[in-house]
Amino acid sequence: MRDVAIIGAGLCKFGERWNSGLKELMAEAGIMALEDAHISSHDVEMLYGGTMASGRFSGQEHVAALMADQLGFKNIPAVRIENACASGGSALRQGYISVASGIHDIVVVGGVEKMTDVTSSEATTALGGAGDQEWELFQGITFPGLYALMARRHMHDYGTTEEMLAAVAVKNHENATKNRFAQFRKSITIDEVLRSKKVADPLKLLDCSPISDGAAAVVLAPLDIAKKYNDTPIKVMASTQATDTLRLAERDSLTEVKATRIAAQKAYEHAKVSAKDIDVVEVHDCFTIAEIMAMEDLGFYPKGKAGKAVLEGETALNSKISVNTSGGLKGCGHPVGATGVKQAVEVVWQLRGDAKERQVDGAEVGMTHNVGGSGSTAVVHIYKRAD
Amino acid sequence: MRDVAIIGAGLCKFGERWNSGLKELMAEAGIMALEDAHISSHDVEMLYGGTMASGRFSGQEHVAALMADQLGFKNIPAVRIENACASGGSALRQGYISVASGIHDIVVVGGVEKMTDVTSSEATTALGGAGDQEWELFQGITFPGLYALMARRHMHDYGTTEEMLAAVAVKNHENATKNRFAQFRKSITIDEVLRSKKVADPLKLLDCSPISDGAAAVVLAPLDIAKKYNDTPIKVMASTQATDTLRLAERDSLTEVKATRIAAQKAYEHAKVSAKDIDVVEVHDCFTIAEIMAMEDLGFYPKGKAGKAVLEGETALNSKISVNTSGGLKGCGHPVGATGVKQAVEVVWQLRGDAKERQVDGAEVGMTHNVGGSGSTAVVHIYKRAD
Numbered sequence: 001m002r003d004v005a006i007i008g009a010g011l012c013k014f015g016e017r018w019n020s021g022l023k024e025l026m027a028e029a030g031i032m033a034l035e036d037a038h039i040s041s042h043d044v045e046m047l048y049g050g051t052m053a054s055g056r057f058s059g060q061e062h063v064a065a066l067m068a069d070q071l072g073f074k075n076i077p078a079v080r081i082e083n084a085c086a087s088g089g090s091a092l093r094q095g096y097i098s099v100a101s102g103i104h105d106i107v108v109v110g111g112v113e114k115m116t117d118v119t120s121s122e123a124t125t126a127l128g129g130a131g132d133q134e135w136e137l138f139q140g141i142t143f144p145g146l147y148a149l150m151a152r153r154h155m156h157d158y159g160t161t162e163e164m165l166a167a168v169a170v171k172n173h174e175n176a177t178k179n180r181f182a183q184f185r186k187s188i189t190i191d192e193v194l195r196s197k198k199v200a201d202p203l204k205l206l207d208c209s210p211i212s213d214g215a216a217a218v219v220l221a222p223l224d225i226a227k228k229y230n231d232t233p234i235k236v237m238a239s240t241q242a243t244d245t246l247r248l249a250e251r252d253s254l255t256e257v258k259a260t261r262i263a264a265q266k267a268y269e270h271a272k273v274s275a276k277d278i279d280v281v282e283v284h285d286c287f288t289i290a291e292i293m294a295m296e297d298l299g300f301y302p303k304g305k306a307g308k309a310v311l312e313g314e315t316a317l318n319s320k321i322s323v324n325t326s327g328g329l330k331g332c333g334h335p336v337g338a339t340g341v342k343q344a345v346e347v348v349w350q351l352r353g354d355a356k357e358r359q360v361d362g363a364e365v366g367m368t369h370n371v372g373g374s375g376s377t378a379v380v381h382i383y384k385r386a387d
Numbered sequence: 388m389r390d391v392a393i394i395g396a397g398l399c400k401f402g403e404r405w406n407s408g409l410k411e412l413m414a415e416a417g418i419m420a421l422e423d424a425h426i427s428s429h430d431v432e433m434l435y436g437g438t439m440a441s442g443r444f445s446g447q448e449h450v451a452a453l454m455a456d457q458l459g460f461k462n463i464p465a466v467r468i469e470n471a472c473a474s475g476g477s478a479l480r481q482g483y484i485s486v487a488s489g490i491h492d493i494v495v496v497g498g499v500e501k502m503t504d505v506t507s508s509e510a511t512t513a514l515g516g517a518g519d520q521e522w523e524l525f526q527g528i529t530f531p532g533l534y535a536l537m538a539r540r541h542m543h544d545y546g547t548t549e550e551m552l553a554a555v556a557v558k559n560h561e562n563a564t565k566n567r568f569a570q571f572r573k574s575i576t577i578d579e580v581l582r583s584k585k586v587a588d589p590l591k592l593l594d595c596s597p598i599s600d601g602a603a604a605v606v607l608a609p610l611d612i613a614k615k616y617n618d619t620p621i622k623v624m625a626s627t628q629a630t631d632t633l634r635l636a637e638r639d640s641l642t643e644v645k646a647t648r649i650a651a652q653k654a655y656e657h658a659k660v661s662a663k664d665i666d667v668v669e670v671h672d673c674f675t676i677a678e679i680m681a682m683e684d685l686g687f688y689p690k691g692k693a694g695k696a697v698l699e700g701e702t703a704l705n706s707k708i709s710v711n712t713s714g715g716l717k718g719c720g721h722p723v724g725a726t727g728v729k730q731a732v733e734v735v736w737q738l739r740g741d742a743k744e745r746q747v748d749g750a751e752v753g754m755t756h757n758v759g760g761s762g763s764t765a766v767v768h769i770y771k772r773a774d
Contacts, residue, residue: 056441061516062471065763069633080469082476084449090466101488129448241464246456376452
């Protein structure tokens, strides 16, 4: 297998993009990525497109073929990847495998979701497709409810507090103020989070990531030819994925996402690094509790210790470890299919030193962590500047 | 890259499976494939699951994780592939790449669709997601309409007749009578096809493949260890895919599926065979005109000549070339995500000599051809018995 690098990265502004459909969002991010890689649409040999529920959000399936069409990738193979909110990260891993295999050289990985053309009730139902329809959603629980169960148990077992959860949202909103692509460029306070409307106790509105429109794209190439296209290619050191039961009730634990732990463990082995080597990480904070659990399951903190660390500022920009510098799903927005690819874009910019006012000083090694459902799918990537 | 073989194949009965959901259908096909490969669920390293519109048909996304869960594939990576009606074939190609790359050894590729839990109007709308929502479906055209446009043009340009179209349905129903997994085990006559209700002139009800429930699965392994698992592994000699515009109106031609032609051309090159070497082929006959165009685009007949050949019996079982021995989408049924994988299962059985009363004598080389949308995606595989 060949080494793989990211040679281009692109994003569109996340948010409520009333004037843009799937095609326009994808075109913005895709063209930016192609320009960044200094290639034209004719150079692209394969496209992987991550999107979760375009059928229910936009009536549109077959989204990768649509992307290829829209971006002028004539007649190349194009494949849509769907793994709930981990669709983007899963698409990245498939792109990685196809370049590593030697079957394709220049591969584009895109992620997109257009979520604001339906009512919020319809969006909640569509997102519910990430869980087990027959055993979870039909019984009345939604995703905030599933994560609330995990939060409540984490609070019970480890003394995690609502202030600690709120501190995740405050930090991520703060980072988002420094990101021109973010949906919410607005600081919030712990008090505002605590006083926001309850969604599923103990999770409140400001503990939840939003409904968003957005797209992201990266261009992959074999590492040995990457410098032909870009002076600062970013090497993908590991690309791993794991699953757990679809139903939360069947997991071994409510306070650990086992799929994350397994994927992270394999990623560290492949990349020959450990958690302490990671300078910058984008984790899947669909709800504030998810970031706290991720920090533990990825090995940055022992179980039960991450909440306090966030509250004490250890995960803020340029502190002990910089977590969700993009603003995360909470601050930057969560167009579900785009999220996993957006995480990679942020880490690419950080490792290149291009992250401007949110730049992590001396960032050398980065990680992304993308989750589907209540933890049924987890995808982990580790990256390093190639020079 | 490593050579790849199919070491196990499984199917469930296609049809209106009122008592089975996504999980039950997938379990039937998956367990049959595992048993055929003489492996247990613990041996499987990765799962690719093809399904088109499970979100709209069943409210369920994240289907690969669900399949992995249901089949007891604990904690392995699982990825759903969606490429409209080519989801199954596209999943097979991704499975092929992952084994060829060396990243995984034992990979299961499943395909499933549960289409009968919605009204036929809802099903038609969901299937419309394979085309361009904004430019085709919102304007009122459905898939029978798109294929009717192609049929009408083919008739105009080449003198193809309604009898020739009907002959495709008659042949495929005849083959389906010999297949215990088929939805329609019932012979029909040309006259019955011609007298059936018009759906989109010139296509009548019996020119159209049905709404079906069903699942299929194959197990892949590196060729060099395949005989450890199965005495008659089937080598995948080529796995290719191409796209064309999503919108029919933007194609160079209405009578050629360019994606098919490109994918086939590459497949013949990779496999170092030509159309005349193929003994048995499963083509994508979502509508009767699609089989005629496929026979031409795959290189079996010059453009405009396939219709007459079908009418004269050249594509019947054990004639010049045996086409759609399973009964095809028309006779065997078309659970869209399952179809591309079912095609592979049929060819595996044919090349092993296990196809019983529909066995093609001396079948050595086989092909499958799976299409998404009105020809926006085409996937072609070529196979040969490994010994």
